[in-house]
Amino acid sequence: MPKREVDIVVISDVHLGTYGCHAKELLKYLKSIKPRKLILNGDIIDIWQFSKSYWPEAHMKVIRRILKFVTDGVPVYYLTGNHDEMLRKFADFNLGTFQLLNKMVLNLDGKKAWIFHGDVFDVTMQHSKWLAKLGAVGYDSLILINSFVNWFLTKMGRQKMSFSQKIKGRVKEAVKFINQFEQTAADLAVDKQYDYVICGHIHHAEIRTIQATDSPGSVLYLNSGDWVESLTALEYHNGNWTIFKYEPKDFVNEPEDEDKTDTENLDDKLDVKNLLERFRQEAH
Known part of the structure; x- marks a missing residue:
């Protein structure tokens, strides 16, 4: 079956190496597309919470699928986030069509796109990193509990639910934080x-025009969401931005795309485990 061609795909907040990561779903999505550029906008690998005891085969297959894009000549840009901030010391690393960056600017059909993860706007990240890391562990635990609850709901024929999305939607401070984050990003972009x-960062997919606070002008703000709950990506094609939302029904009849990327012996994933463990230890 022909793959869907897309000019640019932006993915963030995958959190490979955590229980909440929907690696199998992301793998199906990556197999279904033929991007001209792939931008990984932070928190792809969760080095903060990495544990050698949890690195499923599906997580390794996502890494290999990304590497396959690189070997196929697709430009892949990995922008660092807070959960993979250990990679920031290697920023500007360049290997063929793969680049490791902290931020980037793209020229798209005569317009400039400013792309970065967004943790720089998070006050908790800047001043209380230990609290942010504690919150990340709590968030991952909530997602794990949520997955068990959803398993029971599915067995009972009831609709799945998202604990954290309900919390974000009902707690005024969470809504306020998202709004402030988006406005701050927009104000800076207009100024520049x-x-x-x-x-990425806030796990809330969005495309909307935002007016600057203290100056005339506006900017199109976009957020790629995440692959923990919303399972979303940004796609740019034929001059238009859209949010891709993963729906299981859209992939029911998709044949398995078996190739050497998937059928290779995955025993060498231990090398990746050791590498990530070294990154994690160096951060302490």
Whole structure:
């Protein structure tokens, strides 16, 4: 079956190495597309919470699928986030079509897109990193409990639910934080005269025009969401931005795309485990 062609795909907040990561779903999505550029906008691998005891085969297959894009000549940009901040010391690393960066600017059909993860706007990250890490562990635990609850709901024929999305939607401070995050990103982008500002970090997919607070002008703000709960990505094709939302029904009849990327012996994933463990230890 032919793959869907997309000019640019932006993915963030995958959190490989955690229980909440929907690696199998992401793998199906990556197999279904043929991007001209792939931008990984932070928190792809969760080095913060990495444990050698939890690195499923599906997580390794996502890494290999990304590497397959690189070997196929697709430009892949890995922008660092807070959960993979250990990679920031290697920023500007370049290997063929793969680049490791902290932020980037793209020219798209005569318009400038400013792309970065967005944790720089998070006050907790800047001043209480230990609290942010504690919150990340609590969040991952909540997602794990949520997955068990959803398993029972599915067995009972009832609709799944998201604990954290309900919390975000009902707690005023959470809503306020998201709004402030988006406005801050928009204000800076307008000040720098960018047409698009693209972030991740807050696990909330969005495309909307935002007016600057203290100056004339506006910018198109975009957020790629995450692959923990919302399972979303940003796609740019034929001059238009859209949010891709993973729906299981859309992939029911998709044949398994078996190739050497998937059928290779995955025993060498231990090398990746050791590498990530070294990154994690160096951060302490």
